[in-house]
Amino acid sequence: MSLRVEAGQIFGIVGYSGAGKSTLLRTVNALERPTGGRVRVGDVEISALAGRELHRARQRIGMIFQQFNLLRSRTVYKNIAYPLKLAGLGEAQILDRVEELLAFVGLSDKALSYPSQLSGGQKQRVGIARALANRPDVLISDESTSALDPQTTGEVLDLLRRANREYGTTILLVTHEMDVIREICDRVAVMQDGRVVEHGDVFDVFAHPQHPTTRRFVSSVLHHLPSDETLRRIRARHPGRLVQLDHAPDESSDPLVSRVARDHGVGLEVVYGGVGELQSRRFGSLTIEVSGAEPAVEAAIVDLVASGRAAEVTHA
Amino acid sequence: MRETDFGAFLPRLGDALLETLLMVTGAFLFAGIIGLLLGLLLYASRPGNLLENRVVFAVLNVVINVVRPVPFIIIAIAIIPFTRLLVGTSIGAGAAIVPLTLAAAVAVARIAESNLVAVDPGAVEAGFAMGAGPARVLFTIVVPEALGPLVLGFTYIVVALVDASAVAGVIGAGGLGDLAIRYGYQRFDTLVVVVIVVILIVLVQAAQLLGDRIARAVMH
Ligand SMILES: Nc1ncnc2c1ncn2[C@@H]1O[C@H](COP(=O)(O)OP(=O)(O)OP(=O)(O)O)[C@@H](O)[C@H]1O
Numbered sequence: 001m002s003l004r005v006e007a008g009q010i011f012g013i014v015g016y017s018g019a020g021k022s023t024l025l026r027t028v029n030a031l032e033r034p035t036g037g038r039v040r041v042g043d044v045e046i047s048a049l050a051g052r053e054l055h056r057a058r059q060r061i062g063m064i065f066q067q068f069n070l071l072r073s074r075t076v077y078k079n080i081a082y083p084l085k086l087a088g089l090g091e092a093q094i095l096d097r098v099e100e101l102l103a104f105v106g107l108s109d110k111a112l113s114y115p116s117q118l119s120g121g122q123k124q125r126v127g128i129a130r131a132l133a134n135r136p137d138v139l140i141s142d143e144s145t146s147a148l149d150p151q152t153t154g155e156v157l158d159l160l161r162r163a164n165r166e167y168g169t170t171i172l173l174v175t176h177e178m179d180v181i182r183e184i185c186d187r188v189a190v191m192q193d194g195r196v197v198e199h200g201d202v203f204d205v206f207a208h209p210q211h212p213t214t215r216r217f218v219s220s221v222l223h224h225l226p227s228d229e230t231l232r233r234i235r236a237r238h239p240g241r242l243v244q245l246d247h248a249p250d251e252s253s254d255p256l257v258s259r260v261a262r263d264h265g266v267g268l269e270v271v272y273g274g275v276g277e278l279q280s281r282r283f284g285s286l287t288i289e290v291s292g293a294e295p296a297v298e299a300a301i302v303d304l305v306a307s308g309r310a311a312e313v314t315h316a
Numbered sequence: 317m318r319e320t321d322f323g324a325f326l327p328r329l330g331d332a333l334l335e336t337l338l339m340v341t342g343a344f345l346f347a348g349i350i351g352l353l354l355g356l357l358l359y360a361s362r363p364g365n366l367l368e369n370r371v372v373f374a375v376l377n378v379v380i381n382v383v384r385p386v387p388f389i390i391i392a393i394a395i396i397p398f399t400r401l402l403v404g405t406s407i408g409a410g411a412a413i414v415p416l417t418l419a420a421a422v423a424v425a426r427i428a429e430s431n432l433v434a435v436d437p438g439a440v441e442a443g444f445a446m447g448a449g450p451a452r453v454l455f456t457i458v459v460p461e462a463l464g465p466l467v468l469g470f471t472y473i474v475v476a477l478v479d480a481s482a483v484a485g486v487i488g489a490g491g492l493g494d495l496a497i498r499y500g501y502q503r504f505d506t507l508v509v510v511v512i513v514v515i516l517i518v519l520v521q522a523a524q525l526l527g528d529r530i531a532r533a534v535m536h
């Protein structure tokens with residue numbers, strides 16, 4: 001597979017359990033070695049490094065974990081100081097930097113606490129502070145919010161977004177939650193069976209998912225597309241032909257629907273759908289039943305499809 | 317039963333206590349260091365771990381498994397020539413430190429190994445991800461993370477050494493166990509036996525209390 005993450009991006013990798021997301025992520029800091037191919041971070045070919053050079057390269061790559069992986073025998077302060085010590089900073093510099101990081105993650109009052117005294121969200125914030133300590137170019141995150149409740153997940157994602165904006169840190173994150181992708185990612189790759197089956201701009205992938213796996217992920221968070229099950233129930237109640245219409249991104253109400261209804265004298269009823277926002281663009285789709293005399297229905301559907309935003313629903 | 321002659325017994329009791337303390341602390345120090353090193357080596361060389369080395373791991377494993385099940389009294393007798401070579405004599409508390417160290421070191425090795433293995437692999441992985449090398453991970457992450465249980469394991473060894481030192485007494489090491497048997501048991505003097513047993517219990521209690529305290533102080 002070939003995957004390129006541009007500097008400054010937040011890049012998400014999504015896939016079901018066992019898809020190989022962690023394995024791929026861990027090649028980025030060479031915790032895992034590819035059997036073939038190369039992994040480059042900036043202009044360093046990390047997959048070819050060993051020994052001290054590898055250790056130094058890893059100091060430029062922060063990593064956060066699902067289970068936080070803090071050192072329980074050390075205070076919050078000492079946890080964050082650990083990578084700074086590795087990088088050879090003096091005590092005075094370490095003190096300044098740790099205080100700065102604690103302020104950044106909002107835990108200045110917890111410096112002397114031990115990890116066991118913190119909540120999950122606080123632990124992950126310490127994890128983020130630790131990962132950012134040496135001002136890494138890249139931050140990699142393996143399911144860093146999967147052990148957290150939705151509220152805390154939001155706080156952690158906010159923090160990652162701030163790290164990206166304020167420090168310009170490139171973030172590569174792995175998740176099985178499409179919500180996380182929708183919240184903070186610019187680009188996304190979908191993995192299955194050890195391969196990337198689809199990747200692109202988050203908006204494009206959400207708007208036009210190509211691969212069946214992608215479609216399932218998208219519909220898991222955007223409930224505007226009926227599942228096959230739902231579709232069967234809709235069909236039972238609505239005998240007419242169904243059309244799926246993408247919402248025009250920039251219009252508040254859709255003139256197409258009312259125009260087609262008027263021109264062809266057909267009934268258009270929304271039977272399913274939703275409109276929301278994605279990366280601050282309007283986004284969604286409607287499933288519409290077209291009813292009336294047969295030739296008029298056919299003409300209306302042809303007209304709708306010609307808009308480029310609609311397709312007749314033929315399955316289920 | 318006969319009257320205990322305290323005038324003669326008390327000085328001997330003091331000597332025996334010192335001999336026991338010498339055996340226990342001496343063997344504990346040597347066995348602690350040797351055993352901890354062996355435990356670290358076992359942990360690090362274990363397949364899949366940070367300095368994986370199948371040969372080292374297999375050899376250590378076999379050696380430890382051979383020594384461990386041998387009863388202490390047999391070890392003590394079997395290595396008499398070695399003890400003589402090392403300290404010039406096989407008699408006395410000083411000489412007893414040699415077999416005590418050997419027996420305790422393999423026990424410490426296993427205790428250390430199992431406590432190190434129990435350290436969260438996530439913490440180890442975080443260390444590597446931050447750019448620490450294997451030795452650094454071993455000494456600044458694995459050992460500190462295992463410190464609490466390690467202290468408790470070492471405490472257990474101190475208690476076992478008090479026990480084994482009494483056995484060593486039988487083959488000429490002196491100490492409280494020897495005194496209990498020669499002065500008390502063989503002369504049918506129950507009081508002497510009771511006094512010595514109480515002292516042993518107090519020693520063990522003190523060691524356990526101290527160990528618990530230290531363990532609690534290092535665990536968070
Ligand atoms: N490209 C690949 N080549 C060979 N083996 C792979 C590849 N990708 C994944 N695997 C194997 O598949 C298994 C699962 O991979 P991995 O743990 O990365 O999945 P995951 O997507 O992170 O799953 P989860 O969501 O459960 O964490 C591992 O044993 C890994 O070795």
Ligand SMILES: [Mg+2]
Nearest residue numbers: 021022023142
């Ligand atoms: Mg995984």
